[in-house]
Amino acid sequence: MKKSESVMQHSYRQLADQLMHAIKAGDYQVGERLPSVRAYAATHSMSASTVIRCYRYLESLGLVEARSKSGMYVADWKAQNASRSHLMTPQTPQVRNGSSPAPVEYDKLMSHQHRMMQLYALTSQPLHLGLHLASAAPAWYPCASLAKIGQRLLRKDAQAIGLYPTGSGLPALKTALIHHLASFGVDLQAPDLLITNGSTEALSVALRAVAQAGDAVIVESPVYFGLLQMIENLGLKALEVPCVPGLGISLEALEYALEHHAGVKAIVAMPNFQNPLGCAMSEKNKRRLLKLVEQYDIALIEDDVFGDLSHQGERPQPVKAWDRHGHVIYCGSCSKSMAPAFRLGWIAGGRYHNRIAALKLSNSLVTPLFEQAVLAEFLDSGALPSHLRKLRERLVSSIPLVLAAVQRYFPAGTQVVSPAGGWWLWLQLPEKIDSLALLRLAVAEGIAFTPGVMFSNSAKYAHFMRMNIGRPWDKELELGIQTLGRLLAQLMSARLE
Structure with missing residues (x-):
């Protein structure tokens, strides 16, 4: 472990130890709201991240609890202590003396946002794996090749950094992407394509284009947690439809959901290598999915960010390849297969394109051009295959x-x-x-x-x-x-x- 990491870990443990003793001494009563992260950090001359780690650590021990949009509170630790052999002492959580760690109380994870915060707090600690x-x-990424292209572009025109970006995407990148997408059956023209800040923005503007707060959208189950967080933040309702290992979303369950839930505005799916199952739908089932979308006249938001990562060598076609009426909103990204740090994505909105373009403009105006220029030259070089x-x-x-x-x-x-x-x-x-x-x-x-x-x-x-x-x-x-x-x-x- 690096020295800075060790010091940081030690300071949050010290803070947790002090607060634990204060809680047990009665300085903070059960149900009492603890100081905000900012206030506690200022009081102890520590960073906010240190206080967050302190709170999350104590939460894992059952001493404090987070309440959605409210803050941190002292948990009923005495009741938890009575129900177990002992409360875990302020050290790294572990199984000791045959007792299990504090049980996960799912009802306390009040929102998906809260669960995300829990996960980020746990995984923000120093990790080696x-x-x-x-x-x-x-x-595994072409980092050296991309770096050389970037250096060459900067030497050629350093003042490009001082230019304010405009437009719906660098024309050179759009052209290169159109050639790439055509290699697996997606036929687009430059006006059909918008460059976004990763697939996250693409999914967000797609959802906003087809649904409003209170509307329902169908998602796969299990499903990528970032999508659930996005749906929650937009005030939408996620209707979960089972995803079958090895097959993809259950079309029978999907059809049942569409028949019995009026007002569904869209289906969000990953037909190619679904996250987290990694399964791919057959071509036959992709066509059936498209027919259902057309039959009910709703949008299919197709997330194809993992399409390039086949374990069989063949790059499967997305549903968008068979879309002739613009029902499919196609979202892709370079983040999984080429350059995670670039945060570049793209979206082809079909019949929803104009609405998506307006939302993209109001959401982030434009996407940074330097990374687009680097990726465009990389694609043009023929190095991608x-x-x-x-x-x-x-x-x-x-x-x-x-x-x-x-x-x-x-x-x-x-x-x-x-x-x-x-x-x-x-x-x-x-x-x-x-x-x-x-x-x-x-x-x-x-x-x-x-x-x-x-x-x-x-x-x-x-x-x-x-x-x-x-x-x-x-x-x-x-x-x-x-x-x-x-x-x-x-x-x-x-x-x-």
């Missing part, structure tokens, strides 16, 4: 090794969904062990993954977890999987005692 991330290892081939080969080579390690080190009863593409494994834990409890233990060992509770507005995936496999197979990864298996076994053992 971040298996929760939404991208591959940096070495070779890069994607190498990326897929690396991903495919690590998958059997990770699967074998999970089978070797995780307890019997663990079930794994083998993906057809994308960065992750989706694991179902035995005995319905809460993966958030496992995450709390894992973070103490410097390891993180994404707990299943993030992938739904209900608790039905609480005993699942998503684990990133987009990195080279090495001893560190093997030891990390072994550690997760050991901690899971400890939790299972504690339940039996």
Whole structure:
């Protein structure tokens, strides 16, 4: 661990220790609101991030609780103490003396936003193995090639940084993207395409273009947690439809939902390598999905950010390839396959294009041009197919090794969904062990993954977890999987005692 990280960790532990003793001494009563992060940071001359880590640590011990849009409060820790053998002392959370960590009280996670804050607080701690991330290892991206292009562009015209960007996207990038999209059946012209600040902005303006606060949109289940957070923030209602491992969204359940829920404004789906299952719909089912969209005259917001990450080598076509009437709003990004730091995405809005363009203008005006220029030259160089081939080969080579390690080190009863593409494994834990409890233990060992509770507005995936496999197979990864298996076994053992 770096020295700065060690000092920071020590200071938040000191602060947590002081506050814990103050709570137990009665200086703060059960139900009393604690000082705001800003006020407490000013009082103790510490950073806000240190106070946040202090509060989240005490929350994991059951001493404090977050209340949505209200702040942090002293929890009923005496009642929790009476229901367990002891309250965990102010040290790294762990299974001790046969007792399990503080149970996850799902009703306290009042909103998806709150759950996101919980996850970010846990994973913001120093980690040596971040298996929760939404991208591959940096070495798997064409960083050196992109850097050379950027340096050349800056040497050629440094004053370009001083120009204010305008327009719906750099024409050179649009042209390059149109050629790339055409290679897998998406036929677009420059006016059909908008460049966005990542796929997050693309999804956001797409949702705003087709729905208003109070409207319902259909999503897959399990589903990418960022989408749930976005829907919640926009005041929309997420109607979850099951996603079948290996097949994609259940078309039978989807049709039932459309028949029995009037007023659904859109379907948001990832037909290619769904997050977190990694499954891909067949061409036949993609066409059936499109027919349903046309039949009910609603929008399909197609998120295709993982389409380039096939484990089979073939890049599957998106539903947009068969869209002839503009029902499909197609969203893509370079963040997963080319350059995560660029935060460049794109959207083809079909019949909703004008509304989307207006929303994009009011939302962020334009997308920075320098990264667009770099990506355009990279695509024009013809380097993308070779890069994607190498990326897929690396991903495919690590998958059997990770699967074998999970089978070797995780307890019997663990079930794994083998993906057809994308960065992750989706694991179902035995005995319905809460993966958030496992995450709390894992973070103490410097390891993180994404707990299943993030992938739904209900608790039905609480005993699942998503684990990133987009990195080279090495001893560190093997030891990390072994550690997760050991901690899971400890939790299972504690339940039996």
